[in-house]
Amino acid sequence: MPGPTIDLSIYADEAALLAALRRHDPDACTCLVKRFAPLVYARALRLTGDPDEAESVLQSTFIKVCDALPGFDGASSLGTWIYRIATNEGLMVLRRRKPQIALDDVADNLHPEEVPHQFQAWSHDPQRLALDGELRAQIERAIAALPEQLRVVVLLRDVEGLSTEETAAQLGISPGAVKVRLHRARLRLREALADYLAARSEEHA
C-alpha cells in the first residue's frame, strides 16, 4: 500500500510544524515522517547493517520523538534533535548484540587492509562527488564492509559529526581508542575508494 500523499510545503516552517504536532494534527505527523524518516532509516541501516533492526530503530526513534515533543525546547533544530535520538536508538540495538571480538587498538599494528597500497592521485572535487550516485554506492558498500567497531566510529565522527569526546562517551571507550579506530576506518575506506576514483581521474585526464 503506498504511503499517504500530502503537500509537504504546508509545514515548510519548522515552528508551524511543531505547533501542528502539538495539537495532534494527523497531517503534521505524516509530514514529520516524510521529512525526517528517510535519513533516520538510512543512518540506522548503515549503523546496524540489518533492515529489520533498522526498522526497529526507525519505529522506536519516532515513538520517542512523539513522546518527547511536548518537552522539546527548540535549542537545536528539529532535525538535529531527531537524528540524535536515532543515533542513541541505533547504538542501543548494537549494544544488545553479542559482544564483538575486541579489536587490537595498537596504532602501529595496522592490518593489511589498512596499509596503503594505492598511490595514485584523485583529481575530482569531493563535494561534487558526494552527489555522484555511483560514488555514493561505492562508499556505502565500503562502509558496510567495515568491521562493526570501525564502522560505528567513522559513522559517528565523520558522517554524523560527533566530536572525539562525544563518540567516546557514546561508545564507552577512550578518546584514544576512538582516534585509532577512526584512523583505521578512514584508511580502509580510502583504499576501497582508490580503485574507483583513481580510474575516474585517468578517464578525465
Place this chain on the structure above:
Amino acid sequence: MTHAAHSHDLQRCRELVAQLNDYLDGELPADLCAELEHHLADCPDCQVVLDTLGQTVRILHHLDEAPPPALPADLEARLLARLRAG
C-alpha cells in the same frame, strides 16, 4: 604501482601513516608536524596518501547532504500505523 619506486625507507613511511589522521584533524604536535611535512615534501607516495585520505574524509562529511532514498512505502505505512496507534 608499488611504493618501492622511491628511495625512501618503507618502514619510515609506515610510521608516518599512523600520524596522518592527527595531522588531518589538526591534532598533531608542532614538532611532529614539521617532521611529517619534511618527509611529505620528499615522498610523493605519502603526499598522495595524505591528499586522498583528506578527500575520503570530505566525502564522508558530505555524505548526508544529498537526499536519502525515499522510505519504502510498506515501511512508511507500518511506521505511521504504529504512531497513530499511540
